[in-house]
Amino acid sequence: MATESTSKNDASSELKIVKDATCTFCGCVCDDIELHVEGQHITKAKKACVLGTAWFLNHEIENRPSCLIEGKPASVDEGIERAAQILARSRYPLIYGLSDTTVESQRVAVSIADWAGSNIDTTTSVCHGPSGMAFQGVGEVTCSLGEVRNRGDLIVFWGSNPAESHPRHFTRYSLMPKGMFVPNGRKDRTCVIVDVRKTKSAKAADLFIQIQPRKDFEALWVLRALAQGIELDPEQVQHDTGQPLEVWTDLMSRMKAARFGVIFFGMGLTMTRGKHANSEALLALTRDMNRYTRFVCKPNRGHGNVTGADNVVTWRTGYPFGVNLGRGYPRFNPGEYTASDILARGEADAAMIIASDPAANFSQPARNHLANIPYIALDPKETPTTRGAAVAFSVATYGINVPGTAYRMDDVPISLRTAFDSPHPSDYEILKGIEKRIRELKFGLAT
Numbered sequence: 001m002a003t004e005s006t007s008k009n010d011a012s013s014e015l016k017i018v019k020d021a022t023c024t025f026c027g028c029v030c031d032d033i034e035l036h037v038e039g040q041h042i043t044k045a046k047k048a049c050v051l052g053t054a055w056f057l058n059h060e061i062e063n064r065p066s067c068l069i070e071g072k073p074a075s076v077d078e079g080i081e082r083a084a085q086i087l088a089r090s091r092y093p094l095i096y097g098l099s100d101t102t103v104e105s106q107r108v109a110v111s112i113a114d115w116a117g118s119n120i121d122t123t124t125s126v127c128h129g130p131s132g133m134a135f136q137g138v139g140e141v142t143c144s145l146g147e148v149r150n151r152g153d154l155i156v157f158w159g160s161n162p163a164e165s166h167p168r169h170f171t172r173y174s175l176m177p178k179g180m181f182v183p184n185g186r187k188d189r190t191c192v193i194v195d196v197r198k199t200k201s202a203k204a205a206d207l208f209i210q211i212q213p214r215k216d217f218e219a220l221w222v223l224r225a226l227a228q229g230i231e232l233d234p235e236q237v238q239h240d241t242g243q244p245l246e247v248w249t250d251l252m253s254r255m256k257a258a259r260f261g262v263i264f265f266g267m268g269l270t271m272t273r274g275k276h277a278n279s280e281a282l283l284a285l286t287r288d289m290n291r292y293t294r295f296v297c298k299p300n301r302g303h304g305n306v307t308g309a310d311n312v313v314t315w316r317t318g319y320p321f322g323v324n325l326g327r328g329y330p331r332f333n334p335g336e337y338t339a340s341d342i343l344a345r346g347e348a349d350a351a352m353i354i355a356s357d358p359a360a361n362f363s364q365p366a367r368n369h370l371a372n373i374p375y376i377a378l379d380p381k382e383t384p385t386t387r388g389a390a391v392a393f394s395v396a397t398y399g400i401n402v403p404g405t406a407y408r409m410d411d412v413p414i415s416l417r418t419a420f421d422s423p424h425p426s427d428y429e430i431l432k433g434i435e436k437r438i439r440e441l442k443f444g445l446a447t
């Protein structure tokens, strides 16, 4: 592990330097950070952006018990027993969250869902769930961020604002780097931003196209038609997209002329009118463009390991999120098996929330129902969700106190290095304990 210790002038504290640490604050999962650690504090995070710096430097060990049962301190073993009892007795348990923990923990969470006959869902269902559905229907022409860095000469961002959400996206992967086939970096690339408003990212664009709100689907189909050489009515195009036909014709010419085109898309596309139909249109456009040149697309993912959650749930059940295992085999049906819908309809009778805060951001009916059922919460921080939990575990933070694996937004797995130890257990240890106990309670299996 790339860790070295350096003595400081003050002999009472030692400066530890962790090289090539990984930031898990956003889906860029930058793995080139140099951390300076003094005791249980990170004092410097070299190369991290403003969001990553805040993530590392504001990290503090929570001064509260590792386990609370009904708000009272308890041992971790007692908490595991109570959690296993709640899930084993439930007729319709729900497991939700998973986007801010390691792949190793996600894997155990899916095992628990399987043993408990539970529903399992991740925060993907409230961000790029529509893309997950579109991938199932259309497929995805894709590549790694390394290929974008080395080859991408036309970079389109659609409904995505990386300047604010992924501050190192431009400099590390998509716009500024000098690559093997783009040796002059930014000068060799054209950047196009399509959005309903002029975001901070628009300043970085060579071409900014402002479309009418809720008209992404129409705009994408205009491009699909132009790619096929179909004649369009200029008035209709202007009415449907808010931009004249010439703007789209110009964009299509640039797309066809590119050697390696990339479309990054965000929640401005997936969570507006059309949702999965928008994502399908964009995936289909990317596929169409491969008749002329190499073209790929990629969702810009938010949470540090939400891509890991998609991967793990997919390689364990065949589906990326919103999966029901109640019949002993996986069933996928967003809307029916997604956490916010299950809770809003009052269906789940118990839940386990891992590294997520639905009590703060789900709809009121969903929050009301969650407050009325016994649930388990695992989180490094105290949140509205942990405060209402029957069993609340304070856990160590992945990527700072816990090693493991996280998937970057391009599905590349990255190792996590630790800065210092936490007095709290990892969620992996707790989940393994719950899994073992559920096997015993439900099936009499000892491991």
Ligand code: SF4
Pocket (backbone or CB within 6 Å): 023, 024, 025, 026, 027, 028, 029, 030, 047, 048, 049, 050, 051, 052, 053, 166, 167, 168, 169
């Ligand atoms: S871009 Fe994202 S992963 Fe990279 S340092 Fe900033 S917050 Fe962390």
